[in-house]
Amino acid sequence: MPQPYDLIILGAGTTAFAAGRMVAARDKKVLLIDQSHVGGTCVNWGCVPSKTLIHKAEMYHAARKGEFWGLNLQAGKPDCTTLMQLKRTAVETLRDQHYKQELAQTPNMDIHYGRAYFVSKNEVATENGRFTAPDILIATGGQARVVPIPGLEAVKYLTYNSALHLPCFPKSLIILGGGVIALEMGQMFARFGTQVTILERGPKLLAEFDPRLTEQFRAMLEREGVKIFFNAETERIEQRADGVCLYARVAGAEIGITAERFMLAIGTTPATEGLGLEKIGVKTDAAGFIKVDNGLRTSVEGIWAAGDVTGNPMIAPAGAREAQIAAKNILHPDQEFTIDHRFSPMAVFVDPEFATVGLNREQAEQQGYEVVTTYLGLDRVPKAHVMGEELGGFLLNAEKGSGKVLGVQMLCPRAADIIHEATLAIRFGLSVVDLTTTVHVYPSISDGLRQAARDNAFVQGLL
Incomplete structure (x- = not known):
């Protein structure tokens, strides 16, 4: 029974x-x-x-x-x-x-x-x-999602699971994908000395984030030695004695990339x-x-x-x-x-961190909102100069007229912690005036969110 x-x-x-x-x-x-x-x-x-x-x-x-x-x-x-x-x-x-x-x-x-x-x-x-x-x-x-790439069945490929169980870091690694897993793992491997190449099928990294943030991060990754190819169509892959060779078409031209290991990071x-x-x-x-x-x-x-x-x-x-x-x-x-x-924040644990909550501009407009968007570069935040970490910024979407906070995206140190202030603002219907008139610790990275809210309130004539 x-x-x-x-x-x-x-x-x-x-x-x-x-x-x-x-x-x-x-x-x-x-x-x-x-x-x-x-x-x-x-x-x-x-x-x-x-x-x-x-x-x-x-x-x-x-x-x-x-x-x-x-x-x-x-x-x-x-x-x-x-x-x-x-x-x-x-x-x-x-x-x-x-x-x-x-x-x-x-x-x-x-x-x-x-x-x-x-x-x-x-x-x-x-x-x-x-x-x-x-x-x-x-x-x-x-x-981990696996796609039928010609030749993959003969390759000892990695996913986020198996990549985390390697005994040590490979000399070189090809990562297919430009989303959260690809960037978190790619940056980690690169910083431990692996030569990392990322191939993204689309035109940008992290499709859900604003290009004003993702382009800064792309440039930083490339300065750290990561090679990135966009609009890449994978054609086939071969296992070789000393590693793998991936063939892809980028901007109409076929390229071949060799590495010790190959990793799939194309979703779940x-x-x-x-x-x-x-x-x-x-x-x-x-x-x-x-x-x-x-x-x-x-x-x-x-x-x-x-x-x-x-x-x-x-x-x-x-x-x-x-x-x-x-x-x-x-x-x-x-x-x-x-x-x-809308009240569920998410973060990408790269360095510096990405975080987002609420609606992006397109989503807000689809729901009938008239949106005012402000962007504040991290170089305008005093704590960033104290830390010597000026790459990043804050993007804030608010409803025109009421100033109600609709969505926030950020790229900055400890964004995964700071995003919760924005989460509470959206959940409880706070406005940009509420955020900017709340006293923040100085100097702090979170003060950048207050400044972005202040700029939005000024644009709307709410202050």
């Missing part, structure tokens, strides 16, 4: 735990099913290991950069053994102290290890168990293979992501989905918030809770 639960969650990462702990706290029996480690992609293969190495690469780069400021530090060759152990320790510590410990201390929340599939809309099974519940939440996350696909979604009628989009409404319901009653498996925004905190919304709807079926990702 199948074991009964009140809620079954497929997955045991950030998204799964966010829903599980909320439902279990209401004296409901919750089962998490996962085929690997608790903590999911973010802890085990994504955010934690990558940001550990990215942070150390930033320190290594800063040591060498200090020579221009009279800090005559000597940066020797990176110690891969120590660095990789630091990465493993960070992963294991968070997995044990945050996730395993929470499981042990949370009544009513169990875990079962295995590869799950749907038997019916209320029953799932693995190779060693069967379980039933009136509600099932799919939180299986995503995995949903981890739904083998779940049997088609058997129970759960609808997906053309890319395979599960379709959900604003309450995280799928097309099948009692089946919910949250996190990367539903598509953008594919960031762990947004997935956790989606899971909480799903949990609240499960617990309170007589009420209606919805998600609004």
Whole structure:
């Protein structure tokens, strides 16, 4: 007989735990099913290991950069053994102290290890168990997207997962893609001494960010030795004894690029293979992501989905918030809770950092807003001169007339922390006047957001 639960969650990462702990706290029996480690992609293969190495690469780069400021530090060759152990320790510590410990201390929340599939809309099974519940939440996350490049089957290619498990840094690396993963990993490898070449299919890096920011970052990457090709159409790849050779067409001409390793960084696909979604009628989009409404319901009653498996925004905190919304709807079926990702910030952990929240100008105008946009270069922020870090800027979109803040983008040191001020402003309907009349610490990088708001208020005649 199948074991009964009140809620079954497929997955045991950030998204799964966010829903599980909320439902279990209401004296409901919750089962998490996962085929690997608790903590999911973010802890085990994504955010934690990558940001550990990215942070150390930033320190290594800063040591060498200090020579221009009279800090005559000597940066020797990176110690891969120590660095990789630091990465493993960070992963294991968070997995044990945050996730395993929470499981042990949370009544009513169990875990079962295995590869799950749907038997019916209320029953799932693995190779060693069967379980039933009136509600099932799919939180299986995503995995690296792989495209059928001629010759790829013979190449020992990397993804963000395998690239983070290399014993040391390759001498040279080709990265296909110009998005978040490509830039985070590319800059990290380059700063540890790898010769990095990035090929982007489109005309710019980070399509979701304003060119006034991305062009500055591109120029900085190229000064650091990263080669970047835009409008690149990959044609084929060959494995050679000493590495790989990628053939691509750039501006109508075929080029061949050789490197020790090749990495795919072209996005994420949903981890739904083998779940049997088609058997129970759960609808997906053309890319395979599960379709959900604003309450995280799928097309099948009692089946919910949250996190990367539903598509953008594919960031762990947004997935956790989606899971909480799903949990609240499960617990309170007589009420209606919805998600609004206008209030979900995201960051790119390069150096300096990108961050964004809210609507860009095009999105705001599509929603009927008349928009006033102001841009403030980081060189106008006194703290940037103190730090000797003047690359970057702040872009702010506000509603014309009311001055209500609609969206913010930034490229600056610690943008991932500063963006939360903008997030609160957008969530609670604050105006550019509210931001600019709020006293900020001086000198601080976050004062750049106040200055951008002040410029917007002046343009609109609100001050």
